[in-house]
Structures are given as C-alpha cells and as structure tokens.
Amino acid sequence: MNNQDSSLLPAIDWLETIIDARFAQHCKGSGDRGIPRLQLSTTNLRLAEFMRSHEPDAEEFALLMLALAPHLQPDFFGKIIAEYLPDGGDFPEFGGVRGVNHRGLLPTGETAQFVIGGDDLEKRLDVQRLLGPEHWFAKEHILWLEPVPEGEPVMSGRLTLNPEVVEQLTLGTTSKPRFSMEFPAEYIETGMEWSDLVLPAATLRQISEIEHWITHNDTLLGDWGMKKRVKPGYRALFYGPPGTGKTLTATLLGKQTGKEVFRIDLSRIISKYIGETEKNLSRLFDKADSKNWILFFDEADALFGKRTDIRDAHDKYANQETAYLLQRIESHNGLVILASNRRGNLDEAFSRRFQSIIHFPMPKPEERHALWLNTLPERMMTDAEIDWQAIATRYELSGASILNIVHYCAIESLANPAHPLDNKRLEKAIMREFIKEGKVV
Known part of the structure; x- marks a missing residue:
C-alpha cells in the first residue's frame, strides 16, 4: 500500500485478526469471542471522522472494512484463505466472487455472514438485516449488495462500497461526479453575484423564500418537530422566456x-x-439523496409536460415515466428546481406539488437599462453619443441576449482598439443577435 492509505493499516490488521479468529473457530472449534471494537486512537483521522459521524457498531464497522479491504490490498482475502487451504481449493462457507478486471477475491454478503456470524444462524440473519433497505448503509447509499441472478441466494451478491466513501477514506477527498450516462447531470457555478441579477422585486422576494427554506429547514423539521407533518425537500418551478x-x-x-x-x-x-x-432517473436520485445538492432540471417541458392520452405502448410508458419522476421528486429531501419556458406547458398534477412557482419575465426597459450598464466592461471604450436608456427602451432583449451582444462588442473592440463602440456598431451587434434568435428585424 502507498503512504496515503498506510494509515488504514491498523483497521486492516484489526479485520485480519477477526477473520483469523473466525477461521480458527470454524476449523478448530475454538470459542466465538465476538468482534472487538477498534479503538479510534489506533486509526487515521479520516476513518475516525467517519466513525464519529455515523457511529457504527463493531459489526457494522467490520462490514465496512470487508468491502474496503480489496481497494487497499487486492489479494487480502486470497492470502488469508491460502493459510487454511495451502493446497488450494474452494471454501464455499467464506463466499466471495471474482471480478471482471480485479483478479483477487471480492467479498459477498456470504463473506460477511461467515466473518461476523460464523455458524450462528441468528447472527447470520442479523448480517442480512444490516444489508437490508431499512439500514442506514442503504438509506445513505454507503454500502449495499450487488443484485444476483433470479433464483440465487441474495447474500451471494458482491459487497459494494460507494466509490465516494472509498475516496473519502483513502484520499480524504470526494471528487464531484462527472457527467456521464450513469450521472446525467453537470456541476454548474458562477462568478457573478446577486447584484448582477436584475429581476422584478416580486421575483426576488420569492427567491428569498427559497433561501430561507435552505437556511432554516433543519431547525423546522428537527427542533420544531415538523418532520412528521411535512414532506422532505423543497420543490420550485421557475418559468419564463429563455435568458x-x-x-x-x-x-x-x-x-x-x-x-x-x-x-x-x-x-x-x-x-x-x-x-x-x-433507470436513469433512479441512478441520479439515488446519488443525490444523501447529498446536500440543488438539482436543477433545465428545459423541464421535455419530461414534465402534460401527460398524454394513451394511444400506444409508448404513450403508456411516457406517462409512467412522468409518474415515477413525480414520486422521486416528492420524496427527495433536498431542493429541486424545475425550469420551463411557459408555465402552461406543465401538467397541473405537478403544479399542485410546488412550494414556489416563480415567474421570470422578460426585463422591462428600466431593467434592461440596468443590465446594459452592469454588463459593459469598464475598460471598453464607448461613444458618448450612445443613449443607453433609448437602446434599452427600443430593443426588447433578455439578460442573456444583452450579455451575448456585449461579449461580441468587447471582442470587436479588442480587435479594433482605435475605434470606440458607437451606435452603428452597437445596432449591428443587436441585429446580429436578433437574427441568431430567429426574430424578425
């Protein structure tokens, strides 16, 4: 192991001692002394932090380490079994499977049952409960059993540790998930501030309500005892023209x-x-359920639109997809924002379930004037004859369109530094944006 995971050696040694004791009890009939707790002082800070935040008991921690061990020492289980089967052969009681690329033995639910429960049926059933859907392992998407082919024992599924937990315990960091078919979402951020956002006062007031929920929700549900009365999470609809x-x-x-x-x-x-x-939605929400994220569904009309009349199988399944999504959104414990160009595009069944429905209208002339002045770079030379109030009044543009125009003008000004931006060049840029958006000019 490298230096970064070497501090996990005490925990690995602890696990090896437990497995050795179980083999001794199984093969030699020695007494079952149970599983001792690992002292936090003997392990690394990352593991200690995980244990403080989740407070696993000895059996739960043994499960966690069983799943983590192959990530640290590829032949961890193979070496232990070889001590008891020096001539080779299988040890069915121990369980385990081979991976597609990984050449060592990977633990299964049966491995956990053997190590923790041995031949004690009640303890083996306790392990099965630990890996059930009601345990915090599953609810927080930390540790689970890989599904098995129909008809095979459930506990023969591979023990799977969330890759983020592996990264947290070994490297001390958790990378943001990358956009993929498995996670069809992208992380977005901005260098702008609230002062850069020009919106009507009514819209800003409603946005502040969402901010209040984010700030005070935990107090409301916990200290004020509202958890049993209100659904988790917050659902908001943003609607209005693009940009x-x-x-x-x-x-x-x-x-x-x-x-x-x-x-x-x-x-x-x-x-x-x-x-x-x-399936795609399930993977997304499963990953987000234990996180403190904001999920922003852009162009929501595509999937959240009015449910269709059933004419064929595809209409039937389209409605099922909508119903499934509605259920996942309602049960999600975080903030979900849906964005649509027009409120009328969305099914009323969705509308009744939003805490906030917020209109983002096209900016009015005074708002467009503020957007022009906020967006113009201070170092860009502009002709004093440009009447920005008149420009804002004459041309109905969204904030995004104004940004596109200013961006184009700034590049042109850098390419032609001797010529300040004048009315002619500005109006040419505005016409260019109108044409790009398909508007009649």
Whole structure:
C-alpha cells in the first residue's frame, strides 16, 4: 500500500485478526469471542471522522472494512484463505466472487455472514438485516449488495462500497461526479453575484423564500418537530422566456448557501427504450439523496409536460415515466428546481406539488437599462453619443441576449482598439443577435 492509505493499516490488521479468529473457530472449534471494537486512537483521522459521524457498531464497522479491504490490498482475502487451504481449493462457507478486471477475491454478503456470524444462524440473519433497505448503509447509499441472478441466494451478491466513501477514506477527498450516462447531470457555478441579477422585486422576494427554506429547514423539521407533518425537500418551478435568469438564480442560490448545484440534462435522461428513463432517473436520485445538492432540471417541458392520452405502448410508458419522476421528486429531501419556458406547458398534477412557482419575465426597459450598464466592461471604450436608456427602451432583449451582444462588442473592440463602440456598431451587434434568435428585424 502507498503512504496515503498506510494509515488504514491498523483497521486492516484489526479485520485480519477477526477473520483469523473466525477461521480458527470454524476449523478448530475454538470459542466465538465476538468482534472487538477498534479503538479510534489506533486509526487515521479520516476513518475516525467517519466513525464519529455515523457511529457504527463493531459489526457494522467490520462490514465496512470487508468491502474496503480489496481497494487497499487486492489479494487480502486470497492470502488469508491460502493459510487454511495451502493446497488450494474452494471454501464455499467464506463466499466471495471474482471480478471482471480485479483478479483477487471480492467479498459477498456470504463473506460477511461467515466473518461476523460464523455458524450462528441468528447472527447470520442479523448480517442480512444490516444489508437490508431499512439500514442506514442503504438509506445513505454507503454500502449495499450487488443484485444476483433470479433464483440465487441474495447474500451471494458482491459487497459494494460507494466509490465516494472509498475516496473519502483513502484520499480524504470526494471528487464531484462527472457527467456521464450513469450521472446525467453537470456541476454548474458562477462568478457573478446577486447584484448582477436584475429581476422584478416580486421575483426576488420569492427567491428569498427559497433561501430561507435552505437556511432554516433543519431547525423546522428537527427542533420544531415538523418532520412528521411535512414532506422532505423543497420543490420550485421557475418559468419564463429563455435568458431571463433561471439558471443563474439556481446557481446563485447554491453559491449563497454553500450548496453544489447540478443541472440535469434531460436529453440524456429521456430514452427511447422503454424502462430506461426510470433507470436513469433512479441512478441520479439515488446519488443525490444523501447529498446536500440543488438539482436543477433545465428545459423541464421535455419530461414534465402534460401527460398524454394513451394511444400506444409508448404513450403508456411516457406517462409512467412522468409518474415515477413525480414520486422521486416528492420524496427527495433536498431542493429541486424545475425550469420551463411557459408555465402552461406543465401538467397541473405537478403544479399542485410546488412550494414556489416563480415567474421570470422578460426585463422591462428600466431593467434592461440596468443590465446594459452592469454588463459593459469598464475598460471598453464607448461613444458618448450612445443613449443607453433609448437602446434599452427600443430593443426588447433578455439578460442573456444583452450579455451575448456585449461579449461580441468587447471582442470587436479588442480587435479594433482605435475605434470606440458607437451606435452603428452597437445596432449591428443587436441585429446580429436578433437574427441568431430567429426574430424578425
């Protein structure tokens, strides 16, 4: 093992001692002394922190270490078994499977039952309960059993430790998940501040309500005892034309409250294959359930739209996908924001379940004037004859469109530093943006 995981050696040695004792009891009939606790002072700070935050008992900690051991020492189990079977052969009571790429033995539920329970049936059933859906291992998505082919014993499934937990215990960090088919969402952030966001006062007041929920929800549910009366999580709908600040608002909420924001790419979630959409959504929510994230579903009309009349099998499954998504959103314990271009596109069944429905309208002339002045770089030379109030009044543009225009003008100014931005070049840039958006000019 390298230096970074060498501090886990005391825990590995502890596990090896437990397994040796179990083999001795099984093969030689010695007494079962149970599993001793590992003293926190003998292990590394990362493991000690995990144990303080989760408070596992000795059996739970043994399960955790059984799943972690192959990540630290590939032939950990093989070497132990070889001591008791020097001539080779199988040891079915110990369980274990071979991986696709990993050449050592990987522990299964049966391995855990042998190490923790031995021949004691009641203790073996206790291990099965530890790996059940009601245990905090499963609820916090820390440790679980890999599904097995139909008809095979459930406990023959491989013990699977969440890769983030492996990374946390070995390296002390947890990387942000990368965008993939397994995790169809991307982390988004911004360098902007609330002062850069120009919105009507009514919209800003509703956004502050979400911020209040993020700040005070734990107190409300715990100290005020509302957990049994209200559903977990918060659901908000942002609706309005493109470019009016919906994504920026979600990102700023995360920045202000210290939460990571993930934008869900619905085009990667929706599948033409029946049943695949639910699987994609399930993977996403399973990963997010134990996190303190904000989930931002952009262009939500694609999947959250009005449910269709059932004309064929695909319509039937499309409605099932909608129902499944509604259920997962309602049970999610974090903040979920849906963004739509038009509120009327969404099914009323969804609308009734939102705590907030917030309109992001096209900015009015005075708001567009503020956006122009906020967005212009201080170092860009502009002609004094440009009447920014008149420009804001004449051209109906979203904040995103104004940013695109200013970006284009800034690049042109850098390419032609001798010529300040004048009315002619500005209006040319505005017309260019209108054409790009397909608007009649």
